[in-house]
Amino acid sequence: MTVSLDDLPIRDDLRGQKPYGAPQAPLPVALNVNENTHSIPAVVADDIASSVAKALHGVNRYPDREFTELREGFARYLGHGLDAAQIWAGNGSNEVLQHLLQAFAGPGRSVFGFAPTYSMYSLLTKGVGSEWIAGTRAADYSLTAEDAAAQVRAAHPDVVFLCAPNNPTGTPLSLDVVEAVYEATQGIVIVDEAYQEFAPKSSPSALTLLEGRPRLVVSRTMSKAFAFAGARVGYLAADPVLIDALRLVRLPYHLSALTQAAAVAALRHSDVMLGMVDEIVAQRDRMTAALTELGYRPYESWTNFLLFGGVTDPAATWKALYDRGVLIRDVGIPGHLRVTAGTEAETTAFLAALGELGRP
Known part of the structure; x- marks a missing residue:
């Protein structure tokens, strides 16, 4: 017999709720959950x-x-x-x-x-x-x-x-x-x-x-x-x-x-650990300039990620990047996607893959 969640005496206010979950996939470039992608020194x-x-x-x-x-x-x-x-x-x-x-x-x-x-x-x-x-x-x-x-x-x-x-x-x-x-x-x-x-x-x-x-x-x-x-x-x-x-x-x-x-x-070792922050901020700012040049609308960010608008079809763009080995995040805002600022190599890979898709 197959049992579903609805068959259990779960709290009524939890029925129909969805658990938190971001895609986890073994792709070469994972920039979807705002991790610090730099290895610990x-x-x-x-x-x-x-x-x-x-x-x-x-x-x-x-x-x-x-x-x-x-x-x-x-x-x-x-x-x-x-x-x-x-x-x-x-x-x-x-x-x-x-x-x-x-x-x-x-x-x-x-x-x-x-x-x-x-x-x-x-x-x-x-x-x-x-x-x-x-x-x-x-x-x-x-x-x-x-x-x-x-x-x-x-x-x-x-x-x-x-x-x-x-x-x-x-x-x-x-x-x-x-x-x-x-x-x-x-x-x-x-x-x-x-x-x-x-x-x-x-x-x-x-x-x-x-x-x-x-x-x-x-x-x-x-x-x-x-x-x-x-x-x-x-x-x-x-x-x-x-x-x-x-x-x-x-x-x-x-x-x-x-x-x-x-x-x-x-x-x-907080001084050593925080040394990575400047590198990440540099890649974030690099992405801001590149996304603007590609025709997207990146928002001001004081974080290790960027939200960018002007995406005609977020689901299709996300999938096209996924097929190219780059994982970013569709956060559910129409016309927008979010990408983590990674290492210089990861940033290059993301921008190259996005550039292959042409203008939004």
Whole structure:
């Protein structure tokens, strides 16, 4: 007998939902999920391997539940006068965001974000039984402080997501928007800075706004700038009292000793790891110029990817690139596709394949 999902006593609000999923295919050039496609430098990889090997000798015991050394490392890396009491971490930033929603959202509560934005926000929201409310952006995907605050005031959400810079559009977010949204709600405001390291070095982080704002959270990830996507390490900074709330919902010993050892070692080499960022930004800017010359419309991006419009048939273009060994992302925005900025060789391969298709 064949059993379908509908035959199981699944929650009614999950019926008909689709899980998160980006195509995974063994193509030579994979530029679809905003990974850092650069390999970890050998000196860093050796230190990580040594640290993990040392940690292996103690895996018969539970890890440090408070991941103290790792929190201290993140506090040093972020700066801005932060200390370990203001830091939290999890298995990727998605788990960190899930902890926040478990603590501050849930059944009967609502979560707000400005669409289009990171698709996991709505999935995580529905996963905790909350209502997802999608706000709107300007035609160029930007937000103004006045409009953003007005939308939040009208929605009365319990949690607000601000993706800065935004995914999948790459759009910068000014700090006046964060301040205005914070004042417009009594709920939790989460500024997701997963791509902050790729923004101009002169651009201030929302970390500068944490003082005196106990409902403000700034989340980060090691997946992008640190080329640590496979290690699954995300983290956030917030008021120590908010950190206490997350302890109520996390699973016991949720960060393994091996994960902690690997992340601590990587942070010791943050200067080396961040050296890759400049190379990635250079390829992003190279793609911007080339896409414009080819007749497409790339949007301003402060991330490691580009959203570009002017695509007559996104599905056909995606498939044509796939057939040429290049995997990019159709994010569901009509007339648009998204591509990660990879290595120089990967960028060359993408642009060559796209050039073979002719003008859009």
